[in-house]
Amino acid sequence: MPEPAHSAQRLTTLDARPPCLATIEAVVAGERTDVTCRGEFDIGAQALQSELYAVLDRSATGVDLDLGGVGFCDCGGLNLLLDLRREALAQGKTVTVQAYSPAVGRLLDLTGARELFVTEDSGNSDAPAAEHAPVPDERSQAVEVDQELRLEVDQLRRAMRTRPTIDVARGIVMATFGLSAEDAWTVLVTASQNTNTKLHHLAQDLVGAVHGAQVPEELRQQMAVAVAKVRDAGPESQSPLPRPAV
Template sequence: MPEPAHSAQPLTTADTRPPCLASIEAVAAGDRVDVICRGELDIGAQWLQPELYAALDRSATGVDLDLEGVGFCDCAGLNVLLDLRRVALDQGKTVTVRSCGPAVERLLDLTGAGELFKAEGAHGPAGSDSPVTSDGDPEPEPELELEVDVDEELRLEVAQLRRAMRTRPSIDVARGIVMASFGLSSEDAWTVLVTASQNTNTKLHHLAENLMGAVHGTPVAEEVRQQMAVAVAKVRGISPRSQEIPPGA
């Protein structure tokens, strides 16, 4: 009997989405989940959405974001956070930004989105300075509206996209170097670069430029070599000592 037509498998195509420059760690904290994010939140942050949704599902009341380790965030990255907030509201939960670095803080201030991620009661405990109804209950606060300076936001986004266009080629070349040097897949090579970048507190595009320089004989810093070796060993599940990068590489 011939197989039904719908059982045929479609041809696979390469995923052309930009790679993710960030990673997250989710930790249960009572009825909420703390989500610690590190790296750069740009258009590639869409790769994080399944993990963010999973963290939200694990919580009873929502998630608290720690964005201190985010060194770069553009409007595409912010949209990922806003989408998480929308999904949380649909589930009767909340998403708050517990802490953030200068890059995220500036974007939240420019767009006015910071108000949307504040914890309940951030403006003062209910029942103290809050207005009350005739029944003595705290009067509900009016829903916040996002006020965006469109011109400023567009200028910011254009500047960030130009920066991304300048740094992407070197990052892609560095990933190819790691793939060829250690026989890793594209995904594992990306994990190695991001891990080494985070552990050495080095911008990813700076790390990429260092690796590209190594091809022409410029030595890689000892700390970077060690962290690269550790990262390679981790994705392979073997001892870091066997993955040492030669001083001249």
């Protein structure tokens, strides 16, 4: 039976923490647990950490995430996923992503974290194919685990290092063009892709412009195109009450 979903928590006048606008639903599937996530994975989603850890603790071999219902994900959400994966490795378990929304897919691509959540087609130990799968020797396993941990540490450090600049840049876009947090994020990601520029490098350019630095002409053009595209999508794509950048 599905476990109760985590209720979204709204800010109160006495609670300065960011609101949690995400939910999860866990269903045990043999030795693994399927976890369906919905809503917005930002810094407020850190409220889900203890619940995700509890789901991981109760699973035998790990959890499989369905992120198809996550409409927004930033570095705060990515850190939540990376923390869960690190905890799973410490327990000798795995965390995989079985499905993800375009917003999550873009973030995984931009940060290079996609390979950390490779989908496992044979997650069920009862599958016939798993019985005949070749078993690597202990030396190969040790090398792979070491490389994987090194890669994860690098990704965590990059996300922690670049997050403040990216969030400041999103705030600049919100204030300059009167966009919601979600639409400002879309503008940044679109401009990043169209100029073939890493998101944190693009953010540095925008933050630098506040202090008088010159923004590259190509970036100026692509930002204008991205803003126009978001506005042309109509008011239904924008939040009536913009959420502050985190």
